[in-house]
Amino acid sequence: MKVATIRVVTRILGLVVAALLLVTACASNGTAALPDGPGLLKKSAEAMKAVRTVAFVIETRDRPAVPVRHAEGTLTKEGDARGTLQVELVGLQEFEFVIAGDTVHFKGPTGGFQKMTRQQLAAIYDPSAVLTGVPELLSSANEARTEAAEKVGGADAYRVAATLPQQSLAKLVPGIAQGVNGTVWIDKATDRLLKIELPLNGGGVTVTLDDYDAPVTITPPAS
Numbered sequence: 141m142k143v144a145t146i147r148v149v150t151r152i153l154g155l156v157v158a159a160l161l162l163v164t165a166c167a168s169n170g171t172a173a174l175p176d177g178p179g180l181l182k183k184s185a186e187a188m189k190a191v192r193t194v195a196f197v198i199e200t201r202d203r204p205a206v207p208v209r210h211a212e213g214t215l216t217k218e219g220d221a222r223g224t225l226q227v228e229l230v231g232l233q234e235f236e237f238v239i240a241g242d243t244v245h246f247k248g249p250t251g252g253f254q255k256m257t258r259q260q261l262a263a264i265y266d267p268s269a270v271l272t273g274v275p276e277l278l279s280s281a282n283e284a285r286t287e288a289a290e291k292v293g294g295a296d297a298y299r300v301a302a303t304l305p306q307q308s309l310a311k312l313v314p315g316i317a318q319g320v321n322g323t324v325w326i327d328k329a330t331d332r333l334l335k336i337e338l339p340l341n342g343g344g345v346t347v348t349l350d351d352y353d354a355p356v357t358i359t360p361p362a363s
Contacts, residue, residue, distance in 0.1 A: 177284030177300050180326050185278035187331035188271075192217045195351035196270045198313065202343030206315035208265055213237070214351075219258075219268040220358040227265060237261075239268060240360045253361045265314050270347070273311035274333055278324070280308045289328070292335055293350060296328040304338070313338065313345050 198211040209232060213223015221239040226232060238245040238253070244261045245253045258266065281302040288299045301323050309316045316338070325335040336347040 174286040174289065175298065177286045177302065180286060180298055180300055180331075181278045181281050181284050181302065181324070183331045184324075184326045184333055185275045188275045188278065188333055191271065191332065192353045193351075193356040194271055194349050195354070196223075196267070197346075197348045198270070199346045199348075200343055201346070204340035204343035204345060205317070206313055206340070206345065208313060208315070208345075211265070211267055213267055214354075214356050214358070215268055215271045216356055216358060217271065219272070221268045222358050223267060225265065225267065229264070237267070238358065238361055240358055243360065245361050269311045270349075273308065274349075277304060277308040277312065278333065280305050281324075287323075290325075292325045292327075293348075295334060297325040297334050298328060300324050300326060304336075309338070312336075312347060316340070 193214065193216050195214050196212065198208060200206065200209050207228045208225070209228060210226040211223065213221055213225075215221045219239065220241070222237065224234065224236050226234045233248065235246045235248055236253075239258065239261070242258050244256045244258055246256065246261075247253045281304050284300055284302040286298050286300050290297060290299055301321070304320050304322045306316055306319045309320060320338050320340065322339070323337040324333060326332070327334050330352070332352055333349055335349070336345075338345040338347075
């Protein structure tokens, strides 16, 4: 009986060890299957250079030290844009904007549209920089590592952690004063950027991009 019992226990232990080895092998294969982080960012930067139009949303949580509180709209490769913008300028201010050529049309909660130049807008925030600044941001990121494959808005994506430099970030979200250990999500099928998460002192910022290359016509509002 003792010999039989030992044999049973030995067999059970052997099965347990085999199962653990199988699980470990599967986990190792799953990790190995994730693509290289720097390579992903490089391909995404190239893919973003070819984008013609995109819809964007910039959201803040809590109170990070940046003037932009919320922005959303549509952008074109030529730099035209339309949407809404909330900024902290002696209190929270909300604007509707249309950027067509070198002219910016904007209006507050009351009254009609007024005009300013693109250079004047840039002193506050230029939404068109969301599209033009992304390839630079991805190309200048450091210490990129692919963490997981997961869904973002229904799309299959890779989650990549990276150190994002201040100079590139500030073009997307003015007011960022230092580099950020952030996270980006890259579409598996197209290599395009889907989302950026930026943890900041006092809160954080999320940038979401979608509706790539949808037909967009941006015209100045009626006077």
